[in-house]
Amino acid sequence: MKGKLLNALGLLVGIAVGVGLLYVLISTSREPKRRRPPDLRPLAEVITVSEQKYKAIIEGFGTIRPSGTLKVVSEVGGMIIEQGKDVAEGSLLEKGSLLFRIDNSSIVAEIEQLEAQIAAIDAQIAEIGVQSESDRNLLEVEKKVFEVIKRDYERSLSLFKKKLISEQALQATEARKNEQLLSLEKRRAAISANAHKLAVLKANRRAAVATGKVKKILLTKTVLRTPYKCRVLNVDAWLYQAVQPGTVLATIYPVDSPTEVSVPIESRHLSALFDFDKLERGRPPWKQVKLKADVFWQIFGKEQKLSGYLSRIGAQRDPNIRTMNAIIELPGPMERAMRQSSRGLLPGTFVRVAIHGRRYENVMVIPERALVTDHSIFVVKDGKLKEVRIEPLLILKTDVILPMTLSLPSGSKVVLTEVAGAFEGTMVRILEKKAKTR
Structure with a gap:
């Protein structure tokens, strides 16, 4: 009887221990994880855009050149x-x-020849002058002689009419008068010829003197x-x-004049340099706003920097690549030496240029890869894609500058990457990226 009780007691104890172990195992066991159903929404990378200021910087490349060169020409x-x-x-x-x-030996010889020619002309002028003076004196004498002969002829004519002298005597008196008149005309012709010769000689002398002056000028050249x-x-x-x-x-x-670099820029980027709405028309914008420009180049493996300013915009646009030349003026060699600034900026140096343009206020900046078309982007609103029409103020490299609008307010989440098979209203997951500020 006692053995049966012990067996029963042992059985009860074993059952109790088994129940206890089972309770411990059940209480300490982990509940199996439930598998979440897969999220089939496409993933969209987005940035949150906000209102900001944007400083436009136009970059390009060019070659250093002197602002002015002089060709030494013989x-x-x-x-x-x-x-x-x-x-x-x-x-x-x-x-x-x-x-x-x-x-200069040939020029010196020509000058000496001209001087000799002028001396010869002067001698001829003097000789003709003496001859002309003599002819004028003789002309006065011949005029007086002619007057005497003329009066004699008139008296003879009067006597002939009164039949006091013969016709032969009258003809002799008339012949003397005509002979004297012819001599008088010859004297006048000689004086006129000498005057003409004198005028020609003086003209030749002036020409020779002028040629001599030219030769002397050439001698200095x-x-x-x-x-x-x-x-x-x-x-x-x-x-x-x-x-x-x-x-x-x-x-x-x-060396004391500025140097220049010509940088090709796209015509559409002119609005990134100047706010034309605030500038006076009819006056060059670079005369109204002075824009800083930084120039970078390498020397001995180190980058050098020098600041200048936008001097002017070229007057002609390249018809092939549709660019205009922005001319940057930099301090010349002497000024750089006095400043002890960067070295190695010789004509022909290839440089990178950054022109600091206008500052945009109250705009948003998105990457160019966010554009769906030239005038539309996707935003995420309430977990869904929404296509928004845009009118960019400027596209500069990879930056698209947009104005603030009701359809694209500050805080909008703009989709950066193309979402395959997506359309307006598509539910998407988002992956937030950090927005760029400038």
């Missing part, structure tokens, strides 16, 4: 017999330095010197070369 022909010792490409020359000396402190851009002639008038010998540029 005005006389001849052989170059001397060249300045420092005349070479890149040389720095002081004002008045010798560039070239051209052989045989020595070419620098008109100002300059650098030699290139040399196109050499010693003992025979040159003709109009031959380009060298090209120089002043």
Whole structure:
């Protein structure tokens, strides 16, 4: 009996232990995870746009050039017999330095020949002057003689009419009168001829004197010197070369004048430089607003920077690429040296230019990749796609500048990437990206 009780008690204890273990296992076991159903909505990358200010910067590339160059041109022909010792490409020359000396012997000979010619003309003028004076004196004498003969003839004619003298005597008196009249006319003709010769000689003398002055001027042109402190851009002639008038010998540029760089810009970007609504018409905008421009270049592996300003816009547009040239003016070599600014900015240096244009107020900026068409974008509103019409103020590189509108208020979520198969009203998931500010 006692053994049965012990067996029953052991059975109850075993059952109790089993129940306890089962309770512990049930209470400590984790509830199996429920699998969430897949989200079939397409994913859209978006940015939240907000009202901001935008500084337009137009970038481009160009080559440094002097703002003004001077071609040294020979005005006389001849052989170059001397060249300045420092005349070479890149040389720095002081004002008045010798560039070239051209052989002047032929010009000197021509001047001497003209001087001899003028002396001969002067001698002829003097001789004719003496002859003319003598002829005028003789003319006065012959006039008096003629008057005497004329009165004698008139008296003879009166006597002939009274039949006091013969016809032969009258004819002799008339012959003397006509002979004296002919002599008088010859004297007058000689005086007139001498006057004509004198006029021709004086004209020839004036021509010779004028030619001599020209030759003397040309004589000064045989020595070419620098008109100002300059650098030699290139040399196109050499010693003992025979040159003709109009031959380009060298090209120089002043070191105390500014340098320039011409940067092609698109015509549509002019509105990014100037707010034309606020500018006076009929007056160049760069005369009303001075725009800063930064120029960058490399020297010895280091980037250099120099600031200038927009000097002007070219007057002609390239018909092929539809660009205009923005001319940036920079400090010249002398000014840069005085400032101890960046070095290595020589003519021909390839540079990158950043022109600081106008500042837009109360605008929004989105990436160009957000455009669905040139005039529409997608925004996400209440988890759905919505197509919005836009009118960009400016598209600059990858930035699209938009005005604030009721259809696109500040805080709108603009879709950046193309959503495959999406259309207006499509439910989408969003992946927020950081908006760009400038």
